[in-house]
Amino acid sequence: MYSEDAVVIVDRLEKVYSGDVRAVDSISFEVGRGAIFGFLGPNGAGKTTTISILTTQTMPTGGRAEVLGYDVVKEPSKVRKGIGLVPQELTVDDELTGRENMELQGSLYGVPYSDAKGRIDELLDLVKLADSADRYVKTYSGGMKKRLELAEGLIHRPEVLFLDEPTLGLDVQTRTSMWEHINKLKRETNMTIFLTTHYLEEADALCDRIGIIDHGRIIALDTPEGLKKAVGGDVIEIEVVECEDDILEMIRNMTDVVLVDGACTDNRARIKVPDSGVALPKILTSLIDRDVQVASVMVRKPSLDQAFLEFTGRDLRDEESTSGNNKKEPGPRKGRFHRRR
Amino acid sequence: MMKETISLIARDLKRWYRTPAQIILVFTTPLMWLLLFGQAFNIGRLAQVGDNMTDLRLVFGGATDYFSFMAIGQTAFIMLFASFFSGVSILWDRKFGFLSKLQVAPIPRAVIPLSRIASSLVKSMLQATVVIVLAASFVLVPGLSGLRFSPSFDLADALGMALFLILLGISLSALFVALGLVVRNEETLFGLINLLNFPLMFTSSALIPIALMPDWLRAIALYNPITFVVDGMRQLVFDTSVGAEYSVAVDLLGIGVFSVLMVSLGALLARRALLRG
Numbered sequence A: 001m002y003s004e005d006a007v008v009i010v011d012r013l014e015k016v017y018s019g020d021v022r023a024v025d026s027i028s029f030e031v032g033r034g035a036i037f038g039f040l041g042p043n044g045a046g047k048t049t050t051i052s053i054l055t056t057q058t059m060p061t062g063g064r065a066e067v068l069g070y071d072v073v074k075e076p077s078k079v080r081k082g083i084g085l086v087p088q089e090l091t092v093d094d095e096l097t098g099r100e101n102m103e104l105q106g107s108l109y110g111v112p113y114s115d116a117k118g119r120i121d122e123l124l125d126l127v128k129l130a131d132s133a134d135r136y137v138k139t140y141s142g143g144m145k146k147r148l149e150l151a152e153g154l155i156h157r158p159e160v161l162f163l164d165e166p167t168l169g170l171d172v173q174t175r176t177s178m179w180e181h182i183n184k185l186k187r188e189t190n191m192t193i194f195l196t197t198h199y200l201e202e203a204d205a206l207c208d209r210i211g212i213i214d215h216g217r218i219i220a221l222d223t224p225e226g227l228k229k230a231v232g233g234d235v236i237e238i239e240v241v242e243c244e245d246d247i248l249e250m251i252r253n254m255t256d257v258v259l260v261d262g263a264c265t266d267n268r269a270r271i272k273v274p275d276s277g278v279a280l281p282k283i284l285t286s287l288i289d290r291d292v293q294v295a296s297v298m299v300r301k302p303s304l305d306q307a308f309l310e311f312t313g314r315d316l317r318d319e320e321s322t323s324g325n326n327k328k329e330p331g332p333r334k335g336r337f338h339r340r341r
Numbered sequence B: 001m002m003k004e005t006i007s008l009i010a011r012d013l014k015r016w017y018r019t020p021a022q023i024i025l026v027f028t029t030p031l032m033w034l035l036l037f038g039q040a041f042n043i044g045r046l047a048q049v050g051d052n053m054t055d056l057r058l059v060f061g062g063a064t065d066y067f068s069f070m071a072i073g074q075t076a077f078i079m080l081f082a083s084f085f086s087g088v089s090i091l092w093d094r095k096f097g098f099l100s101k102l103q104v105a106p107i108p109r110a111v112i113p114l115s116r117i118a119s120s121l122v123k124s125m126l127q128a129t130v131v132i133v134l135a136a137s138f139v140l141v142p143g144l145s146g147l148r149f150s151p152s153f154d155l156a157d158a159l160g161m162a163l164f165l166i167l168l169g170i171s172l173s174a175l176f177v178a179l180g181l182v183v184r185n186e187e188t189l190f191g192l193i194n195l196l197n198f199p200l201m202f203t204s205s206a207l208i209p210i211a212l213m214p215d216w217l218r219a220i221a222l223y224n225p226i227t228f229v230v231d232g233m234r235q236l237v238f239d240t241s242v243g244a245e246y247s248v249a250v251d252l253l254g255i256g257v258f259s260v261l262m263v264s265l266g267a268l269l270a271r272r273a274l275l276r277g
């Protein structure tokens, strides 16, 4: 029933906290070897709870989960040997230096000291902490601690790495270099990675597959492209010097093209197409053939942002919302993500 | 299992000796007790007021003065306080996420409490040694009385003392580390410590001679584990069974049984607490 090379198998997993908090509500998915799988969801969606079940910290109340072929409930110690975790909350020790933290981590994971030494230098270099390695962690900034945490998670070269919001609180540069690094790990070591994030761009940049989770349920599970397709195609906005009806007519008659507003606004036409890469040359060629002067062209790819709204927007959890109207404007929903633009 | 235990002990000790305040406290707290309590509270003088010269050794567990009596009791307190700290420290580790790191790591669960008990023992034994040395060196200070060892005190006696203290340290820290794992709220743990602190401390013969206690208190004190420890140690230090409640063998048996009980209870509690929620 499951594919051979699935390293994480989650089957109708459920976690109900004392009473009736359904933190994880019957979710099922698989992660193949070497894949990067991302959980995307707002605060309180159940991401951390899922990770803590998979990393043997929390007992599920229903369903089952396997990591590397071992049941997380029945064989937790075997699971622990093969996994690494970079938790959402910091666990580094403030009173030790960065290097000492790494050494401790190495010994907890049974890395022989001779191997550990080299790896520690390598990893500290990678997270750009080589210069601060011998300083106490209490003198680190929040982002430095987070990077140390990431380096710790990698010291024993786990087969499956769990990253709970790996870039939360990092600056844009560090975030980007973290992404590069995660992609590199995947390419070079075939490590399987399970990550959670609020950042839509992050899931897009890293993941082979994304599960959108909300209220403990997976509401969409697909590749980033698939999710974007489900939301609709690209939007092309063409600005012409003079908008005439026959231009609109021509566009309307093309296949696979939808004219969004049915008219120009400020000499701009908005066109929705499944794939702008294919459609745009065709449209431009036709326009130039008719001697239409094009002033500007803009292509907007559908974002996961939109995807998220599409899948969760109907079921808003705005507690303060009292009206029965549950069709909401995108504005307030976006506010729930830590967006950085 | 050995390797990670040692790494964790080293981690605990680094946290300790790198905090200057802690090092100062190692010396000043016992100094305070010895000076203010041991010297000021010299109830030996009371007994000698008037003519009825009793054999003070009967009151002071073989010692001829109160200070020597209480200095030995003081070492037992060191073990008690160190155990409190070990319990509190593990609660802090939970609070700051370090415990969750240990829970994910592929180490036997027992390593978590065991390493903490061991590091607590290292610290407390060091402090106990400081207490003994300080108390003995008081004799060099004019106007102060010092801890007077029997002339026949030897290495075997010193090792015997260490054994008593280690057993006490193991049993108390097993209990408090387990409590630190079970209780997840600081106020509750502090409250619990306070609740246990007084009865453990003042129903023992560590600071107050059993001979001076009212009957009901004496009945309790005779079964206080700290009493077994100080009773045994005093016989080793003063080399006499005069004023002792039990023989050294019985004292050892008493604290031995208590250790087994506390370690079992601690293991039971810790196991439950480290199980996944």
Ligand SMILES: Nc1ncnc2c1ncn2[C@@H]1O[C@H](COP(=O)(O)OP(=O)(O)OP(=O)(O)O)[C@@H](O)[C@H]1O
Pocket: A017, A018, A021, A022, A023, A041, A042, A043, A044, A045, A046, A047, A048, A049, A050, A088
């Ligand atoms: N120990 C707990 N006891 C009770 N409820 C809990 C506990 N831990 C989490 N929850 C609840 O479970 C739900 C899911 O929490 P979880 O931490 O998994 O969310 P998350 O998706 O990781 O959110 P975030 O993005 O804020 O990290 C929340 O409603 C939370 O209040």
Ligand SMILES: [Mg+2]
Pocket: A047, A048, A049, A088, A164
């Ligand atoms: Mg979380």
